Amino acid sequence: MEKQPRLLASQLLLKNSLFEVSLNRVLLTWKEIPTKKKRVSGGIHHPFKVAGPRSATAALAWIASLCRVNWMAHNLASEFFFMSWLTFFITSQGTSHGVSVSEILAVRELDVDSGRKDDGRWQKMPQKSTEAYPYAFTVSYVERAWQHRWRCSDVTFHCLEGALCQQWVQTIREQLTALTSRPKHLLVYINPYGGKQQGERIYEQKVAPLFTLASISTDVIVTEHANHARDHLRTEAELKQYDGVVCVGGDGMFSEMVHGLVSRTQRDNGVDQNSPEEKLVPCTLRIGIIPAGSTDCICYATVGINDPVTSALHIIVGDAQPMDVCSVHHNNTFLRYSVSLLGYGFYGDVLADSERKRWMGPARYDFSGFKTFLTHHYYEGTVSFLPATDILGTPRDKTRCRAGCFICQHNGQLYSEDAPEICETDPDVSDSEYKGGWRVIRGKFLAINAASMSCACPRSPKGLSPAAHLADGTTDLILVRKCSRFNFLRHLLRHTSKYDQFDMTFVEVHRVRRFRFTPRYCQSDSELDLRENGKRLFSQICRDHPACSCSPAYSSWNCDGEILPHAAIEVGVHCQLIKLFARGIEEQPVFEDLPNPCAV
Ligand SMILES: CCCCCCCCCCCCC/C=C/[C@@H](O)[C@H](COP(=O)(O)O)NC(=O)CCCCC
Ligand SMILES: Nc1ncnc2c1ncn2[C@@H]1O[C@H](COP(=O)(O)OP(=O)(O)O)[C@@H](O)[C@H]1O
Ligand SMILES: [Ca+2]
Numbered sequence: 040m041e042k043q044p045r046l047l048a049s050q051l052l053l054k055n056s057l058f059e060v061s062l063n064r065v066l067l068t069w070k071e072i073p074t075k076k077k078r079v080s081g082g083i084h085h086p087f088k089v090a091g092p093r094s095a096t097a098a099l100a101w102i103a104s105l106c107r108v109n110w111m112a113h114n115l116a117s118e119f120f121f122m123s124w125l126t127f128f129i130t131s132q133g134t135s136h137g138v139s140v141s142e143i144l145a146v147r148e149l150d151v152d153s154g155r156k157d158d159g160r161w162q163k164m165p166q167k168s169t170e171a172y173p174y175a176f177t178v179s180y181v182e183r184a185w186q187h188r189w190r191c192s193d194v195t196f197h198c199l200e201g202a203l204c205q206q207w208v209q210t211i212r213e214q215l216t217a218l219t220s221r222p223k224h225l226l227v228y229i230n231p232y233g234g235k236q237q238g239e240r241i242y243e244q245k246v247a248p249l250f251t252l253a254s255i256s257t258d259v260i261v262t263e264h265a266n267h268a269r270d271h272l273r274t275e276a277e278l279k280q281y282d283g284v285v286c287v288g289g290d291g292m293f294s295e296m297v298h299g300l301v302s303r304t305q306r307d308n309g310v311d312q313n314s315p316e317e318k319l320v321p322c323t324l325r326i327g328i329i330p331a332g333s334t335d336c337i338c339y340a341t342v343g344i345n346d347p348v349t350s351a352l353h354i355i356v357g358d359a360q361p362m363d364v365c366s367v368h369h370n371n372t373f374l375r376y377s378v379s380l381l382g383y384g385f386y387g388d389v390l391a392d393s394e395r396k397r398w399m400g401p402a403r404y405d406f407s408g409f410k411t412f413l414t415h416h417y418y419e420g421t422v423s424f425l426p427a428t429d430i431l432g433t434p435r436d437k438t439r440c441r442a443g444c445f446i447c448q449h450n451g452q453l454y455s456e457d458a459p460e461i462c463e464t465d466p467d468v469s470d471s472e473y474k475g476g477w478r479v480i481r482g483k484f485l486a487i488n489a490a491s492m493s494c495a496c497p498r499s500p501k502g503l504s505p506a507a508h509l510a511d512g513t514t515d516l517i518l519v520r521k522c523s524r525f526n527f528l529r530h531l532l533r534h535t536s537k538y539d540q541f542d543m544t545f546v547e548v549h550r551v552r553r554f555r556f557t558p559r560y561c562q563s564d565s566e567l568d569l570r571e572n573g574k575r576l577f578s579q580i581c582r583d584h585p586a587c588s589c590s591p592a593y594s595s596w597n598c599d600g601e602i603l604p605h606a607a608i609e610v611g612v613h614c615q616l617i618k619l620f621a622r623g624i625e626e627q628p629v630f631e632d633l634p635n636p637c638a639v
Contacts, residue, residue: 144352146211226257234401268296391595416485421556422481440506
């Protein structure tokens with residue numbers, strides 16, 4: 040990294056030891072000044088002094104718990120490396136600590152005499168420092184914890200003189216003000232009925248205090264009915280005064296934000312959403328999501344964890360992650376947008392069944408998932424798709440979409456240059472054909488899924504399509520053909536293990552820019568409206584299947600947790616149409632459970 044000029048450098052007291060503290064445009068660092076008196080015996084006390092547990096006993100307990108968790112999570116070989124790394128970590132004499140200025144949340148002066156911070160919070164002051172170093176300031180910053188979690192950590196420095204203390208506070212504040220990507224004013228929507236109905240509590244207890252700490256002002260709306268947030272965003276909200284919109288809820292609530300914002304942007308720019316070929320205008324406002332839902336796959340796949348504090352901190356530091364959005368049309372009429380899963384067959388049936396069991400909370404998906412698995416329905420139809428052949432990456436890659444993803448950058452660039460679509464030559468598949476660059480596949484499917492991102496969630500930490508990208512302008516079309524119950528179970532279980540769910544003869548996956556689906560029994564003139572005419576056409580099917588152990592003619596589409604009213608749809612991907620307050624999943628050291636000691 041280019042050496043940055045120092046803005047400030049002082050000797051300050053931290054936990055009764057003198058530290059050389061320095062600040063430049065990118066880093067705040069503090070390094071203990073060794074004195075004979077303060078020499079620390081046994082390495083364990085030292086590295087944890089600032090960033091970890093507050094005593095050696097606590098540190099040992101903490102390490103023990105990490106080992107326990109790690110033992111369960113990793114195999115023996117990785118355990119060995121974990122212990123070697125930990126031994127190195129414990130015995131190293133590193134005493135420098137650093138935090139990136141972009142991850143400082145706030146700085147405040149401390150009223151040492153009263154032992155009270157200027158935000159009204161109390162803290163215990165060490166006796167020695169109050170006497171010798173009577174002025175103090177506290178820096179709150181992002182600390183990385185286990186499995187992609189972020190936490191707010193504090194470090195308090197004590198100064199000999201009040202002027203020096205003020206100079207530090209003022210300089211850090213100036214640095215923070217210069218970070219223009221940080222939001223100052225947010226519009227927040229809370230769904231009080233999402234997930235375990237904890238949205239309001241989560242916001243009040245975990246998120247609002249962090250926004251206050253970071254001097255972010257908010258207008259908060261607790262939604263009163265479904266689509267309240269969508270309609271407010273689309274028509275009423277005075278968006279110019281906000282730096283972003285935030286929802287507290289699940290993927291359904293996030294979908295409302297996307298619909299409100301995307302529709303508003305198209306309307307303001309005179310774009311007709313009903314035309315499937317229309318190029319949509321990207322939204323400028325960023326969307327934040329505080330997870331309080333049932334699946335929380337948007338958070339899981341963009342941040343790495345469904346943790347409200349982590350998501351709030353990503354909003355505060357002003358992260359920006361572009362994301363693809365699929366538009367779904369039927370007969371040149373706009374139906375919905377999708378950012379995660381479009382699923383026909385299995386996931387459509389799970390959703391349709393689970394909607395009647397909302398009272399069960401998130402467990403409804405497990406119940407309906409099991410029930411749908413037992414029914415084992417398949418659906419006939421034709422899938423046509425435009426393969427994305429001009430891009431980097433395939434759905435079978437081992438690499439994953441991570442923070443600063445090169446594939447998303449590269450393919451996003453291609454998309455904005457409107458690169459021509461190139462098509463493969465004839466395939467050697469009996470029930471598929473090519474038509475003008477489109478590939479056509481007819482068959483009987485247990486599931487047809489389009490994953491525009493990995494769709495990782497607590498039920499499936501690697502997701503429906505582990506190598507899918509958040510912002511590459513494509514969606515991964517997964518076709519699961521009719522197979523035995525046993526094989527389908529094997530396929531489903533592979534979503535929860537390290538084994539490849541696509542490496543099965545009845546599963547195929549294609550990275551596509553557009554696709555269409557037409558169910559076999561689709562009436563071309565008056566297309567069946569599933570919402571009004573939800574009954575399944577068993578009688579038609581039974582003529583084809585005399586034994587009558589058959590499936591209904593139609594499933595429904597699960598579009599990010601909403602049921603679509605039509606089975607025949609056309610889908611197009613709009614590259615990087617929206618931006619989230621996120622940065623993609625950060626790469627972590629091999630042993631993810633360890634905190635980052637911020638050593639420089
Ligand atoms: C026998 C073991 C089966 C394990 C299968 C696990 C596969 C799970 C993949 C789930 C992908 C979920 C993609 C996200 C979909 C959400 O948009 C949607 C709505 O979420 P929310 O608003 O929070 O309610 N969730 C679902 O459709 C749930 C699907 C669950 C299927 C078991
Ligand atoms: N106040 C409300 N009352 C009823 N439904 C609501 C309300 N606010 C939002 N919704 C709807 O609730 C649905 C589920 O919300 P979501 O936050 O995604 O929770 P979950 O993850 O449990 O499905 C969304 O489709 C949203 O439109
Ligand atoms: Ca994508």
